[in-house]
Amino acid sequence: MGDATATFFDGLEALGHVPALEKVSGTLRFDLKNGKRTTRWLVTIDKGDIAVSHRNAKADCVVRAEKTVFERIARGEQNAMAALLRGAVEIEGDEALLLPFQRLFSGERTGT
Amino acid sequence: MKDDLVKILDGNTFVVSDSRGDIEASLSDPTGLFSFDSRFLSTWVLTVDGERLNPLSVDDLQYFETRFFLAPGTGTVYVDAKLSVIRERAVGGGFHEELTILNHDEKPVELTVRVDAASDFADLFEVKDALEKKGSYSARVEKGRLLLGYRRETFERQTAISASAPAKLDKKGLTFAVRIDPHSQWTTDLDVAIAGVGGHNLRPKYERGERRARPNMERSLERWLRDAPRLESDSDALKATYRRSLVDLAALRFSPPVMEGRSLPAAGLPWFMTMFGRDSILTSLQALPFTPELAATTLRVLGAWQGSRVDDFRDEDPGRILHEMRYGELTAFEERPHSPYYGSADATPLYVVLLDEYERWSGDRRLVRELEAEARAALRWIDEYADLIGGSGYLWYQRRNEETGLENQCWKDSWDSISYRDGRIPGFPRATCELQGYAYDAKLRGARLARLFWKDPAFADELERQAADLRRRFNRDFWVEDGEYFALALDSEGKQVDSLTSNNGHLLWSGIVDKSTAKTVAKHLLGPRLFSGWGVRTLAEGEGRYNPIGYHVGTVWPFDTSFIAWGLRRYGYKEEAARLAGGILDAAELFDGRLPEAFGGFERGVTKYPVEYPTACSPQAWSTGAPLLLLRTMLGLEPLGEHLVVDPALPEGIGLLALLDVPGRWGKVDAFARGRELGAHGRRRAVVA
Numbered sequence A: 001m002g003d004a005t006a007t008f009f010d011g012l013e014a015l016g017h018v019p020a021l022e023k024v025s026g027t028l029r030f031d032l033k034n035g036k037r038t039t040r041w042l043v044t045i046d047k048g049d050i051a052v053s054h055r056n057a058k059a060d061c062v063v064r065a066e067k068t069v070f071e072r073i074a075r076g077e078q079n080a081m082a083a084l085l086r087g088a089v090e091i092e093g094d095e096a097l098l099l100p101f102q103r104l105f106s107g108e109r110t111g112t
Numbered sequence B: 001m002k003d004d005l006v007k008i009l010d011g012n013t014f015v016v017s018d019s020r021g022d023i024e025a026s027l028s029d030p031t032g033l034f035s036f037d038s039r040f041l042s043t044w045v046l047t048v049d050g051e052r053l054n055p056l057s058v059d060d061l062q063y064f065e066t067r068f069f070l071a072p073g074t075g076t077v078y079v080d081a082k083l084s085v086i087r088e089r090a091v092g093g094g095f096h097e098e099l100t101i102l103n104h105d106e107k108p109v110e111l112t113v114r115v116d117a118a119s120d121f122a123d124l125f126e127v128k129d130a131l132e133k134k135g136s137y138s139a140r141v142e143k144g145r146l147l148l149g150y151r152r153e154t155f156e157r158q159t160a161i162s163a164s165a166p167a168k169l170d171k172k173g174l175t176f177a178v179r180i181d182p183h184s185q186w187t188t189d190l191d192v193a194i195a196g197v198g199g200h201n202l203r204p205k206y207e208r209g210e211r212r213a214r215p216n217m218e219r220s221l222e223r224w225l226r227d228a229p230r231l232e233s234d235s236d237a238l239k240a241t242y243r244r245s246l247v248d249l250a251a252l253r254f255s256p257p258v259m260e261g262r263s264l265p266a267a268g269l270p271w272f273m274t275m276f277g278r279d280s281i282l283t284s285l286q287a288l289p290f291t292p293e294l295a296a297t298t299l300r301v302l303g304a305w306q307g308s309r310v311d312d313f314r315d316e317d318p319g320r321i322l323h324e325m326r327y328g329e330l331t332a333f334e335e336r337p338h339s340p341y342y343g344s345a346d347a348t349p350l351y352v353v354l355l356d357e358y359e360r361w362s363g364d365r366r367l368v369r370e371l372e373a374e375a376r377a378a379l380r381w382i383d384e385y386a387d388l389i390g391g392s393g394y395l396w397y398q399r400r401n402e403e404t405g406l407e408n409q410c411w412k413d414s415w416d417s418i419s420y421r422d423g424r425i426p427g428f429p430r431a432t433c434e435l436q437g438y439a440y441d442a443k444l445r446g447a448r449l450a451r452l453f454w455k456d457p458a459f460a461d462e463l464e465r466q467a468a469d470l471r472r473r474f475n476r477d478f479w480v481e482d483g484e485y486f487a488l489a490l491d492s493e494g495k496q497v498d499s500l501t502s503n504n505g506h507l508l509w510s511g512i513v514d515k516s517t518a519k520t521v522a523k524h525l526l527g528p529r530l531f532s533g534w535g536v537r538t539l540a541e542g543e544g545r546y547n548p549i550g551y552h553v554g555t556v557w558p559f560d561t562s563f564i565a566w567g568l569r570r571y572g573y574k575e576e577a578a579r580l581a582g583g584i585l586d587a588a589e590l591f592d593g594r595l596p597e598a599f600g601g602f603e604r605g606v607t608k609y610p611v612e613y614p615t616a617c618s619p620q621a622w623s624t625g626a627p628l629l630l631l632r633t634m635l636g637l638e639p640l641g642e643h644l645v646v647d648p649a650l651p652e653g654i655g656l657l658a659l660l661d662v663p664g665r666w667g668k669v670d671a672f673a674r675g676r677e678l679g680a681h682g683r684r685r686a687v688v689a
Helices: A004-015 A067-074 A080-086 A095-106 B124-129 B221-227 B236-251 B277-287 B293-304 B347-362 B365-370 B372-384 B433-452 B457-477 B503-510 B515-525 B558-570 B574-590 B621-635
Strands: A025-034 A037-046 A049-053 A061-066 A089-093 B006-010 B013-017 B032-035 B038-041 B043-048 B053-062 B065-072 B083-091 B095-103 B109-118 B136-142 B145-152 B155-163 B168-170 B173-180 B185-195 B230-233 B638-640 B643-645 B656-664 B667-674
Touching (some): A004 A049, A025 A067, A061 A095, A067 A080, B006 B053, B006 B065, B013 B083, B095 B173, B109 B145, B277 B347, B347 B365, B515 B574, B558 B574, B621 B667
Antiparallel strands (some): A025 A037, B006 B013, B013 B032, B032 B038, B053 B065, B065 B083, B095 B185, B656 B667
C-alpha cells in the first residue's frame, strides 16, 4: 500500500486546473499527524486553478486529521463527512471550502 | 407524541418538554434538548423543597421562546399559592432559562430549589428505534459548571450547565439555597450550552449586552412577516391560515452549517429539522410567490451537496440530489447512510424544475448561470443513472443499500404505497408515473435554461426532442385503457401497476399529459373515488389496499392536493382547482390554520370534520406550504416575461381576495380577486362538495 496522501496531492498539482472547482477560490491547509510528526499540505485554489505546497501558511480552512484517517479518505474508502461528524477530522475556518473539495476524494477530478 | 408537549426551536436545535418545562426522557421518549440530531439533555426537572410544580399556563411567545407559569402544590387545589414560579426559556445554541420565584406572603421564605440534569446523548434515530449506546458517559463539576459528556472513539458531545445565582453543583444537578423577603422575588439565569459538532460553541449565543439567547436566524419573525406579501380577504379564516403558514414556515427555516445564516425549509418540526431534497424543493416551490429566497438557498445547498461518486451505501450517483442529511452518532459511524443519503428518485428532476421556476419568478439569471454545471449533471443523472432497465427511457428506482436504504424513493415512501388494483405489491425496480412527469418537465425547463442562459441551443433542441419522445411513449405505456387514467407505475416487466391514485394530478402539474386525455384525468381527480370533499385521496376508494387512514393508501395529503390544483390550472381547469383549494382551506380552518401532514380520506359528508392522521411532526413543511400554493392557484398567478399574470378563480365562500406586494422580477405587484358571492359578515359558508 503506497502513500495515498502524496499520490492524491501530487495528482492535484499535476492537474493544475479542476473544472469542478471553478466556483471556488481560497486556501486549504491539511495538517496530517503521523505520531509526533505533522505533515502540512497547503492547497491554493483560484477559480479552479490549483497549486500545492508544504508551506506552513495561514489558510482560510484548516483540516486536521491523523494521516491514517486521511489516507483512507484520499483512497475513497472513508466518507469525509462521516469522518468529520465522528471527530476523526477537524476543521477550522471556512467550512464551505471543504464541501466542493471533498468531491475530489472519489477520484473524480475531471469535473463536469 | 403527547399533545401537551411544549416545543421550541431554533433551526435544528430544539427543546421538547412537558407543560411544566420539565424533561424526563427515556431512550424511546422524544423529549429533551436536541441539536444536530443528538440529545444533549434528557433530564431537566425543577423542584422546590423537593416538590414538583404544577403548570398554571404556558405562553408561547415565539417559536424559539416560551414561558411557563407554575405553582407548588398538588392536583387542582393549590395547597400553597403563596409562591409562584416563572420559567422563561429561549433556544439558541443550547438554551437559556430565566427562573424566577415570587413570594406573595407577608413573611420571608427559605427554600431549597433544585434542578436535576442528565443526558443520555441519544441519536435521534436511537430515540425513534430505541437502540442501545456504544460509548461512555462522564459527569463532572468544573469552574462553576456541570459538564455532562459522552464519548465514543473520537466522537464527543458535551453539555455545560451553569447558573448566575450562587449554586451548589453536583454531578446530577444544581441546588440553590434561597431566601426571599415578603413580596419579593428571586431570580437566576440557567445556561445550557452544547458542544461537539465540529467543536463549536460552549455557550448559548448572545449579542453584546444581551441577557437572552439569540436564535440563529438572519431575520426576526417580525421582519419575516413584514416582508411577506399582505393578504386581504373577507374570510377571516383564510387570513388566519395565511398568517399561521408564514409563522410556521419561519420556524421551519433551517440554516445548514456551510450557509452562514441563509436558510432553506426543513421538512418538519421537530424530528425532520434537516435538509431533505424533496421536501425542501417542493416547499420552496410552494413558497416562491411569498419568500423566494428560500428557493435560492435550497438550490445552492442541494447543488453543493450534489452526488459525485457511485456509493452503494448512500445510494449516491454523480449528479443525484440528496434525500436526507443527518449529523448524529449513527450517521457519524456509518451505521446509517445519512451523510448525506441520496435515495430519492424525484429530487433530481425537481431540482431543475425549481431552478427554472425560480428564474421565471425572480429573474435571477446569475444563479441560473452559477448552477449550470449542477443542473446539467442533474439532467444527465436522469438518463445515465436512473434508467435502471437499460434503454427503457424511463426513470426507475431500486435501492442499492438493502439494509438501511429506502425501498420507495418517491414521495409515497411507505412500504405498501405502490400496489396494483388487486392489492398486490410489485417488485423492483419501479417506475412510478409522477417521476416520468417530473423528468419530462425537467427536460423542457432545462431546454429553456440552456437556450436563454447557457448559450447552448443544441442541448436545448436535444432536451426538447427527448421530452417529446418521453411524452409520446408515456401517454401510450402508462394509460390504463379500461379505467381511463394513468397507471401508478410500471413494474420491472414493464406491466402497468394499475391502481388509480392522486399521482395523476402530479402528471397534470408536469404537463406530460396529452391535452386529449387531460379532461378525463381531471374528472377522476374530482370524482367520488379520489375527491373526499376535503382533498384528493392518495389512493382511490375501491382499490385493493384502499384504507381511509392508510398513510399513502387513502389519506388526503394537503401538499399533494395543492400540487394537483396547480396541475389543474396548468390545463385550464380553474374552477376545479378552486374546488380543491376550497376543500383544503376549509380543512385548514378546522385545524386552526395548521394543516397536518395528512388526514383521513373519509367522505366529507360522513365525518363533517377532517380526521387527523397521527404523526409525530407538526408543523410539516409542505403542509405549511399548501395554503401558500393554493393562494397562487386561486389567484392564477403566473409569470409571463417580465410581468405577473393574474387570472383568479375563487372557491365558493371567498368573496374577496387580495395579495399585496407579491415580489418578483416585476418588483412588487398586487393581485386581486373577487368571488361569485360574498358570505354573510365575511364568514365562509361551509360547502359540502
